[in-house]
Amino acid sequence: MGGNAKRMSFIHENLDLTFNEMFEIYKQCGLGSRQFIEKFDGVNLFFRYDSDEDKIRFSRNKGHLMASGLTSYEMAEFFENHPAEKQFAAAVKFICDNKKAISQSWEKHVTSNLPGVFEEKVYVNLDYLDPKFHQTLKYDSQAIAMHNIWVFDDKWENDYYLHPRYFSNFIKELQSLSDDVMIGQVEIHTEPISFEDIKWLRDEINKEITPKNLSWDNTIEEYVRFCIQEIAIEKCQISNLHDVIEFGNILLGYGKRNDLRNLNKRYPEVREITNKWISSQKRTSTILKLLLPLVIIGEKIGATILKNVSSSAIHNSRIEAKRLDIQMNHAIRLVGEGKCGNWKSMISYLKRYNESFCGVPTIEGVVFAHEGNIYKITGSFSTMNRIIGEARY
Numbered sequence: 001m002g003g004n005a006k007r008m009s010f011i012h013e014n015l016d017l018t019f020n021e022m023f024e025i026y027k028q029c030g031l032g033s034r035q036f037i038e039k040f041d042g043v044n045l046f047f048r049y050d051s052d053e054d055k056i057r058f059s060r061n062k063g064h065l066m067a068s069g070l071t072s073y074e075m076a077e078f079f080e081n082h083p084a085e086k087q088f089a090a091a092v093k094f095i096c097d098n099k100k101a102i103s104q105s106w107e108k109h110v111t112s113n114l115p116g117v118f119e120e121k122v123y124v125n126l127d128y129l130d131p132k133f134h135q136t137l138k139y140d141s142q143a144i145a146m147h148n149i150w151v152f153d154d155k156w157e158n159d160y161y162l163h164p165r166y167f168s169n170f171i172k173e174l175q176s177l178s179d180d181v182m183i184g185q186v187e188i189h190t191e192p193i194s195f196e197d198i199k200w201l202r203d204e205i206n207k208e209i210t211p212k213n214l215s216w217d218n219t220i221e222e223y224v225r226f227c228i229q230e231i232a233i234e235k236c237q238i239s240n241l242h243d244v245i246e247f248g249n250i251l252l253g254y255g256k257r258n259d260l261r262n263l264n265k266r267y268p269e270v271r272e273i274t275n276k277w278i279s280s281q282k283r284t285s286t287i288l289k290l291l292l293p294l295v296i297i298g299e300k301i302g303a304t305i306l307k308n309v310s311s312s313a314i315h316n317s318r319i320e321a322k323r324l325d326i327q328m329n330h331a332i333r334l335v336g337e338g339k340c341g342n343w344k345s346m347i348s349y350l351k352r353y354n355e356s357f358c359g360v361p362t363i364e365g366v367v368f369a370h371e372g373n374i375y376k377i378t379g380s381f382s383t384m385n386r387i388i389g390e391a392r393y
Contacts, residue, residue: 010377012295047095050068098180105170109170124149127147137320183313228248250278299379310362
């Protein structure tokens with residue numbers, strides 16, 4: 001998503017969840033007890049209508065928001081020489097071409113339902129889809145898939161969303177006024193997974209937590225702390241229990257500003273090793289590495305949940321699956337010949353992709369709400385995307 005957006009997370013990334021809670025969420029998803037909305041593989045962008053100047057204004061980050069949004073000309077300057085310059089230029093043009101329809105719908109369905117809110121605080125979040133400038137998935141036609149309308153607070157953080165009913169009315173009016181494809185939230189239906197799949201999920205979680213003397217009532221953070229403890233003692237040779245806990249706090253982002261400096265002073269002989277794990281640039285990647293076993297479990301059960309599900313914006317999934325398979329084989333060959341990418345990474349992605357394989361994915365994934373959090377399930381799409389990406393970048 002764009003830099004404005006709060007990142008929707010995978011289930012395993014919520015460190016406050018217990019393993020029992022994580023299992024129950026996956027089980028509910030597998031049994032069809034959750035309302036899924038399609039996640040599109042497009043160019044993410046925010047826009048608003050400026051009624052004072054009769055302009056569309058755009059944003060990709062907080063700086064753009066603070067500047068009241070960029071005009072189409074300013075967006076062109078911002079993305080000049082950017083790898084995705086053509087994609088964003090096409091997205092901006094598509095939206096600006098629909099300015100008349102947007103302007104006619106904006107006050108009626110958006111700002112009139114947000115009394116007391118300044119117009120510059122209100123933005124539509126969307127993905128732009130274009131078969132000519134596509135990401136990994138190639139959709140049938142140009143379109144914008146609008147997710148929701150955000151209201152930002154004075155610190156330019158997402159405060160809340162426009163009520164779904166008003167948002168839906170805004171989409172319907174745009175669709176009636178424009179000849180272009182305007183998509184709102186698309187509900188996705190999945191087939192229930194089997195009892196054997198649920199049993200497999202429980203068994204895999206058990207295999208992961210039992211050797212660490214953890215129970216189903218332990219949290220994912222406690223799982224991560226166990227892994228951090230092994231790094232602190234075995235890799236960084238930190239022996240004092242208090243320092244091991246402090247090492248974990250720093251890595252998890254709970255530490256104070258000078259904690260890492262003070263820790264390095266106490267263990268100067270392993271400073272370089274310690275920094276490799278918990279420098280500010282490494283913390284997030286280290287946590288994600290420690291979560292990898294849970295990532296793989298999520299990919300496998302996610303692929304099972306999304307089996308035989310295709311994007312609503314791809315009408316012939318067989319042709320798209322064949323195209324993606326060719327893309328993957330092409331990427332594997334290029335990386336294998338040393339022309340681009342990293343073969344070690346490719347091997348890792350291929351292993352994960354094959355282990356979770358339930359058919360070539362022709363949908364990026366689904367999102368759903370649970371107790372105030374927005375989660376995503378992408379199954380084997382994530383690893384397919386990485387396989388193709390190794391030859392793309």
